Amino acid sequence: MPKPRVVYWFRTDLRLHDSPALQAALDLKPECLYPIWTWDPHYVYRARVGPNRWQFLLDCQNDLSNAITKLNSKSKLFLIREAPQTLFPKLLKAWKITHLVFEKDTDAYARERDESVMEIAKEVGVEVIVKMGRTLYDPDELVKHNHNKPTMSISQVQNAGSKIGDIARPIPAPKSLPNPGDTKLDFEQEKPVADPDFNAKQREGKEGTYNKLSGPKGDFAVPTISELGLKKATTPHRGGETIALEMLDEIMANEDYTATFEKPKTAPTAFEPQATTLLSPHLHFGSLSCREFYWRVQDIVTAYKGKASQPPTSLTGQLLFRDMYFGAQASLGYSFAQTYNNSHCRFIPWHLPSKVDTTSSLITGSYLVDDSKAEEYFIRWREGRTGFPWIDALMRQLKAEGWIHHLGRHAVACFLTRGGCYVDWERGAEVFEEWLLDHETACNVGNWQWLSCTAFFTQFYRCYSPIAFPQKWDKEGAFVKRYVPELEKFSAKYIYEPWKAPIADQRGWGCMIKGDGSPGSTNGGKGKVYPKPMFDFPTQREICLRGMKNAYSIRLYGNDPKVLDGSWRKLFDDNAEGPTEGNDGLPGAMVDHEDATGEEENHEVPPSPKAQKKGGKEGSKKGHKRDATQGTLDGMVTRKRQK
DNA sequence: CGATTTGTTGGAGCA
DNA sequence: TTGCTCCAACAAATC
Numbered sequence: 001m002p003k004p005r006v007v008y009w010f011r012t013d014l015r016l017h018d019s020p021a022l023q024a025a026l027d028l029k030p031e032c033l034y035p036i037w038t039w040d041p042h043y044v045y046r047a048r049v050g051p052n053r054w055q056f057l058l059d060c061q062n063d064l065s066n067a068i069t070k071l072n073s074k075s076k077l078f079l080i081r082e083a084p085q086t087l088f089p090k091l092l093k094a095w096k097i098t099h100l101v102f103e104k105d106t107d108a109y110a111r112e113r114d115e116s117v118m119e120i121a122k123e124v125g126v127e128v129i130v131k132m133g134r135t136l137y138d139p140d141e142l143v144k145h146n147h148n149k150p151t152m153s154i155s156q157v158q159n160a161g162s163k164i165g166d167i168a169r170p171i172p173a174p175k176s177l178p179n180p181g182d183t184k185l186d187f188e189q190e191k192p193v194a195d196p197d198f199n200a201k202q203r204e205g206k207e208g209t210y211n212k213l214s215g216p217k218g219d220f221a222v223p224t225i226s227e228l229g230l231k232k233a234t235t236p237h238r239g240g241e242t243i244a245l246e247m248l249d250e251i252m253a254n255e256d257y258t259a260t261f262e263k264p265k266t267a268p269t270a271f272e273p274q275a276t277t278l279l280s281p282h283l284h285f286g287s288l289s290c291r292e293f294y295w296r297v298q299d300i301v302t303a304y305k306g307k308a309s310q311p312p313t314s315l316t317g318q319l320l321f322r323d324m325y326f327g328a329q330a331s332l333g334y335s336f337a338q339t340y341n342n343s344h345c346r347f348i349p350w351h352l353p354s355k356v357d358t359t360s361s362l363i364t365g366s367y368l369v370d371d372s373k374a375e376e377y378f379i380r381w382r383e384g385r386t387g388f389p390w391i392d393a394l395m396r397q398l399k400a401e402g403w404i405h406h407l408g409r410h411a412v413a414c415f416l417t418r419g420g421c422y423v424d425w426e427r428g429a430e431v432f433e434e435w436l437l438d439h440e441t442a443c444n445v446g447n448w449q450w451l452s453c454t455a456f457f458t459q460f461y462r463c464y465s466p467i468a469f470p471q472k473w474d475k476e477g478a479f480v481k482r483y484v485p486e487l488e489k490f491s492a493k494y495i496y497e498p499w500k501a502p503i504a505d506q507r508g509w510g511c512m513i514k515g516d517g518s519p520g521s522t523n524g525g526k527g528k529v530y531p532k533p534m535f536d537f538p539t540q541r542e543i544c545l546r547g548m549k550n551a552y553s554i555r556l557y558g559n560d561p562k563v564l565d566g567s568w569r570k571l572f573d574d575n576a577e578g579p580t581e582g583n584d585g586l587p588g589a590m591v592d593h594e595d596a597t598g599e600e601e602n603h604e605v606p607p608s609p610k611a612q613k614k615g616g617k618e619g620s621k622k623g624h625k626r627d628a629t630q631g632t633l634d635g636m637v638t639r640k641r642q643k
Numbered sequence: 644c645g646a647t648t649t650g651t652t653g654g655a656g657c658a
Numbered sequence: 659t660t661g662c663t664c665c666a667a668c669a670a671a672t673c
Contacts, residue, residue: 152670153671155671314651410652658662
């Protein structure tokens with residue numbers, strides 16, 4: 001029997017330490033091993049990925065490629081610029097591959113992709129080996145041991161986990177790697193269809209992801225930001241396994257911190273240094289193994305003389321939440337990431353609801369502007385000019401650095417949804433998806449559902465105040481002053497509500513509180529301005545609470561027939577909060593296939609709020625392409641059957 | 644079964 | 659400064 005020729009396909013496991021799948025590849029004792037990456041058009045065009053996360057990904061790839069070369073000077077991470085669905089049929093033949101090995105991925109799209117790749121491999125007689133490695137427990141196993149239901153609470157995860165058994169100890173990094181074989185590519189490159197391109201706005205140069213199979217120099221190198229045409233990153237946080245392991249070492253060196261960590265007690269206002277580990281982006285890209293993290297912490301906790309913290313607030317508890325969200329997503333699939341058709345997400349008639357493609361039941365990536373005020377609130381929230389310094393500082397930090405503290409995420413998420421703007425959580429989740437370095441669909445979606453009280457959490461009367469909450473840690477407002485420098489001279493008394501500062505003080509502190517923070521609102525060239533608050537918070541909080549109480553009493557979930565067909569409106573008063581008016585509008589914000597508007601920027605503000613949906617359709621745009629956020633790649637990659 | 648407790652991370656007022 | 663109750667009140671888990 002000939003020796004195996006193996007392709008190891010890296011995805012969200014960009015590391016050498018503790019990779020069960022890589023270990024399985026090496027256990028084959030292959031004649032040659034090709035470590036590869038393929039550019040998935042779902043990531044390039046359909047996921048929302050800002051410059052900071054692109055940079056972090058390229059960092060991870062560079063670091064991994066260098067680490068591979070250190071183990072074998074003939075090897076590296078081979079980046080091949082084509083969609084896996086079209087590349088593999090050709091590549092597996094060209095390189096005479098016998099085995100394809102990769103880490104299991106239970107994200108909704110990834111499952112579909114991997115299914116089709118496995119089918120391809122079968123057709124060309126290549127054996128596929130898949131190993132779980134991304135989470136503490138295999139999400140499918142968690143679900144199985146949770147009575148085949150999505151894991152919706154930490155206790156469910158703990159119960160299911162205890163039935164699965166012990167969490168595996170990490171596997172050491174390999175000490176050597178086999179040579180790759182001949183890397184000739186004697187086939188044509190097939191380019192995916194770039195349209196629609198959700199990431200067009202992330203680019204300033206020419207998009208060159210798919211210019212040549214082996215890259216511009218033909219050496220399979222990690223692409224540069226300029227090759228991909230991307231804007232420059234602004235984050236100080238960098239990727240790669242080397243950095244991740246250094247960070248882990250540094251954190252573990254502080255045994256008190258590691259053993260007594262309690263998430264709710266860490267300060268979201270800390271910035272030098274941050275109060276939490278900042279390892280989440282590494283967990284996302286796999287530059288740090290969650291089992292490595294788990295056992296390093298657990299061993300310190302076991303040996304700790306004092307009183308150690310416990311899950312769920314402890315460091316290991318944080319990993320259990322991650323597993324919980326993966327378990328929920330693994331069970332619910334595409335519907336997990338949206339309200340529509342989601343059996344476990346409560347239906348609330350938020351403003352700015354997602355449009356839904358009637359043929360797929362998936363949200364399209366664009367939304368209905370049912371209310372011009374809500375649209376203004378959303379845009380000001382996104383741009384960090386709400387007039388609430390705590391919220392604005394967080395949103396500016398998020399955009400610039402790609403990371404904010406977990407409690408800061410709570411504050412801005414509550415503010416956008418149930419505790420302020422009454423805007424659909426899906427709007428906020430999309431912004432986080434674009435800007436977060438650590439964006440993980442399962443965790444992001446789960447946390448937005450949590451904070452909006454649509455799943456996982458229900459106590460909507462527990463509402464974060466943008467004024468009182470940050471004072472728990474930062475009375476002086478040092479955090480605000482760091483990210484909203486306009487206010488750097490403001491006294492502690494007014495730092496969280498600067499609109500209350502006397503005009504004379506505002507003048508003395510060199511910043512007037514006026515306008516809405518848009519580029520046009522200045523002080524006529526005389527000093528700085530910071531916007532007035534966009535609403536009275538106590539009033540808005542009351543409106544939201546009333547809306548939530550009402551929606552909760554109606555008790556609809558995303559898969560209720562009344563939600564699916566639009567008759568939910570009959571259950572809400574015409575003057576209830578949200579797009580509730582009338583009894584015969586379109587179902588939710590459902591749109592016909594052809595009516596899906598492509599671009600996020602397409603939202604014309606309606607002349608009068610609530611008027612728009614009366615007519616229903618906004619004019620037919622025949623032949624418009626489909627643009628599902630979480631959707632499949634229909635029409636993007638065409639799989640050619642091999643003879 | 645109904646009652647009680649618990650749930651990672653609220654706020655205001657008070658001792 | 660910390661810890662307590664109440665606010666107006668959800669729902670799953672547990673007793």
